[in-house]
Amino acid sequence: MTRYIKGVLVPRDEIRTMCQRLGEQISADYAEREVTLIGVLKGAYVFMADLARYLNIPCCIDFMSVSSYGSGTRSSGVVRITKDLDTDITGKHIIIVEDIVDSGLTLNHLRQLLATRKPASIAVCTAFDKPERRRINVKVEYVGMQIPDEFIVGYGLDYDGKYRNLPDVSILGDDCQGGSK
Numbered sequence: 001m002t003r004y005i006k007g008v009l010v011p012r013d014e015i016r017t018m019c020q021r022l023g024e025q026i027s028a029d030y031a032e033r034e035v036t037l038i039g040v041l042k043g044a045y046v047f048m049a050d051l052a053r054y055l056n057i058p059c060c061i062d063f064m065s066v067s068s069y070g071s072g073t074r075s076s077g078v079v080r081i082t083k084d085l086d087t088d089i090t091g092k093h094i095i096i097v098e099d100i101v102d103s104g105l106t107l108n109h110l111r112q113l114l115a116t117r118k119p120a121s122i123a124v125c126t127a128f129d130k131p132e133r134r135r136i137n138v139k140v141e142y143v144g145m146q147i148p149d150e151f152i153v154g155y156g157l158d159y160d161g162k163y164r165n166l167p168d169v170s171i172l173g174d175d176c177q178g179g180s181k
């Protein structure tokens with residue numbers, strides 16, 4: 001299964017420390033306010049579970065699933081919702097939880113879309129950030145870790161639907177570079 005993995009970029013212990021730091025920071029920033037975490041499926045499912053358990057404030061969770069129109073590995077920024085939220089976020093403090101921000105186009109669209117539903121506030125928390133790849137300036141309030149421009153898998157992130165279950169964040173080998181959303 002790990003034949004196509006070049007090496008580990010972020011080991012599980014570092015990921016745990018990162019989640020704890022983010023959880024403590026968010027808990028302090030929101031104090032006793034209730035937040036709604038919105039996980040962007042499928043990539044964010046592992047991070048969402050870890051982050052939520054480091055929060056010590058009242059918290060609801062919901063998920064949405066989006067697919068980005070575009071060819072190959074390039075995101076077009078036009079996002080189609082394939083699974084919408086189950087809850088009404090009007091008047092809620094929402095935190096969009098992402099696995100990784102790459103070009104930023106998906107997140108930019110999502111931020112604008114969710115803003116139209118009139119939440120009390122919107123913030124974004126991403127596990128990983130590839131700043132070198134950014135094509136649009138989108139606000140990201142909480143960043144777990146900045147990483148170099150490498151295609152990573154594991155900890156929720158996939159290549160062609162696979163490797164999401166790897167506990168460490170790993171770099172995909174050159175023979176299968178590219179990626180799926």
Ligand code: IMP
Pocket residue numbers: 043068075077098099100101102103104105106107150151152153157158159179180181
């Ligand atoms: P973008 O910011 O609109 O370009 O797209 C971000 C999405 O692309 C993420 O939520 C991931 O689903 C996917 N993605 C970007 N970089 C990677 C990567 O290195 N590995 C796996 N998925 C990635």
Ligand code: MG
Pocket residue numbers: 040041042043044098099100181
């Ligand atoms: Mg994603």
